[in-house]
Amino acid sequence: MCGGEGTRLRPLTFERPKPCIPIVNRPSIEHLVAHLTNLGFREIVITLGYLGTAIEEALGDGSLFGATITYVREKNKLGTAGSVKNAQKYLDGQDFLVVGGDHVTDLNVLEFYRAHKKEKAVVSIGLISIDDPSEYGIAEIDVNYSIKRFKEKPSPGEIFSNLASTGMYVCSPLVFDTIPSGKKFDFARDLFPLMMEQGLSLKGWLARGNWTDVGSPHSLRQAERWMLAGMASTTINGDLSMHGSHVKGPVELGDAVTLGKNSRIIGPVAVGAGTTIGDNVLIGPYTSIGEKCILRNNSKVFSSSLYNRVIVGTNTAISGSIIDNDTHIGEGCSIENDTVIGPRVVLRDNVVVHSKTRLWPEVVVTDGCVVKEHVLNQKFDAHYEGS
Numbered sequence: 001m002c003g004g005e006g007t008r009l010r011p012l013t014f015e016r017p018k019p020c021i022p023i024v025n026r027p028s029i030e031h032l033v034a035h036l037t038n039l040g041f042r043e044i045v046i047t048l049g050y051l052g053t054a055i056e057e058a059l060g061d062g063s064l065f066g067a068t069i070t071y072v073r074e075k076n077k078l079g080t081a082g083s084v085k086n087a088q089k090y091l092d093g094q095d096f097l098v099v100g101g102d103h104v105t106d107l108n109v110l111e112f113y114r115a116h117k118k119e120k121a122v123v124s125i126g127l128i129s130i131d132d133p134s135e136y137g138i139a140e141i142d143v144n145y146s147i148k149r150f151k152e153k154p155s156p157g158e159i160f161s162n163l164a165s166t167g168m169y170v171c172s173p174l175v176f177d178t179i180p181s182g183k184k185f186d187f188a189r190d191l192f193p194l195m196m197e198q199g200l201s202l203k204g205w206l207a208r209g210n211w212t213d214v215g216s217p218h219s220l221r222q223a224e225r226w227m228l229a230g231m232a233s234t235t236i237n238g239d240l241s242m243h244g245s246h247v248k249g250p251v252e253l254g255d256a257v258t259l260g261k262n263s264r265i266i267g268p269v270a271v272g273a274g275t276t277i278g279d280n281v282l283i284g285p286y287t288s289i290g291e292k293c294i295l296r297n298n299s300k301v302f303s304s305s306l307y308n309r310v311i312v313g314t315n316t317a318i319s320g321s322i323i324d325n326d327t328h329i330g331e332g333c334s335i336e337n338d339t340v341i342g343p344r345v346v347l348r349d350n351v352v353v354h355s356k357t358r359l360w361p362e363v364v365v366t367d368g369c370v371v372k373e374h375v376l377n378q379k380f381d382a383h384y385e386g387s
Contacts, residue, residue: 002029002101003049003074003083008215010384011342011360012324017051018214019101020058022307024227024252024270024288027058028214029101030065031227037065039110041097044069045090047083055101080167082185088176098169098187104223105211106230109168112205116170119145121203122195123175123187126168128207136164137188141204150196152188163204166211174200217322217340224305225286228268238273245277254291272308290325304335313349324361358384 006018013021019029033044044067048055052073062069072087084091084098097113107126116124125147127139133154138161140149150165151158169187178194179185195202210226212219231250238255245259248266254273259265263281272291277283281295284302293310295301300317307324313331320337323329327341330349335341339353342361353359353371360377376382 001047001080001083001098002052002055003047003077004102005050006102006215007381007383008385009217009220011340011358011380012217012220012322014361014380015051015343017049017054017101020051020054021214021220022288022290022305023104023214023220023224025254025272025290027055028104028223029055030058032099032101032103032105033059033062033065033067033069035105036097036099036109037067039108041110042067045087046071046101047087048073049077049083077184078182079184079186079190081179081187081191082183084171085176085179085181085185092173092176095170095172098171100167100213102214103167103211104214104226105166105168105209106226107166107168107207107209107211112168112207113170115205116203119201119203120172121170121201122172122178123192123201124170124203124205125150125192126166126207126211127163127204128166128211129162130164131162133159133162133164137192139163139165139204145204145206147192147196147202147204150188150192150202163206166207167213168207168211170205217338220322221303221305221320221338224288225303228270228286228288231268231270234267260297278314296331307343320355330367 002019006013020027048071059069070090078086112126137152138154139147140161141147212223214220214223234249234251236253241258244261245263251265251267252270256274257271258276260279263277265283266285269283270288274292275289277295278297280298282300286303287301289306290308293306295312296314298315299312302319304318305322309326310323311328313329316329316333318335321335321339323341324343326343327345329347332350333347334352336355338356340358344362345359346364348367350368351365357371359375360380363375363377
């Protein structure tokens, strides 16, 4: 399911759909499709909505992943269950797995699929224990994994379980009898309460491993951290120019990367093709840097995501932040933790950006400014709550 606008991730989703946000220099949906095909899921149906063409361009017909991909577009917003109903002709006749296009996971969903087949449920919900389930649907199950209660986004006093729905479901074709055609209808808000009223079989599956829906900058950074932590060794994909620099792996280096004198990279780190790193630059663990970036002398980057063609000035420090394409950061700047900077932003020299701040696309921040709150651009929608 790839229909949402990803407003909670703005400014990263003004010009790309949420499943195309880079994680370790690849659209996140590429990681998801690769994981599914490695488990044996080779027939994939993708429901498209907001900027769906970008998803088609990223995945093509699926042949590069050893899969066959069919795309189904929505003319109107149909909700999660409604979008699956809209693709019924490609799914009817067999049990099928439903996954959000913004999910990043290493869960063994083949085990999930097989457990559903064994239980013969109409729908099985993937559940995972989390510390704060208030932003998710939660379920109470019995010893036979039957779901006894389900509550979407519970308030204090309603959190009867810490088993959160992953938004991953395995469905029998019988589910289509309960989903109306042509209207907005959600799995959690509409379908599951209706199934429980009607006494239809609704089961849970207890997941083990890593899972997040990339719905916030924090979860996006967490997902990338998982991916980088999974790197096993150092790889050099092409030519590398080094001048007395130090690399401690695991590190993935693209083609035509240049490392200056006395610079240090401490992995896990990924660096895209054509990136130039100056002298005395320090790049810390859990960092990804895209293609054709420039990190000038004495800059520092720790646990951050820099997308493509980002320029970082001399003596600038970036920590725990996300910086979108074509942004230019001047000299002596400090970008604090959990900052999100949109595309084509310009920060002049000696700018300080406080933590948990967002800068909209094409914003220009003048010399010496201290940014303490979100900086919006009237050319772009100011809303950043919701899906």
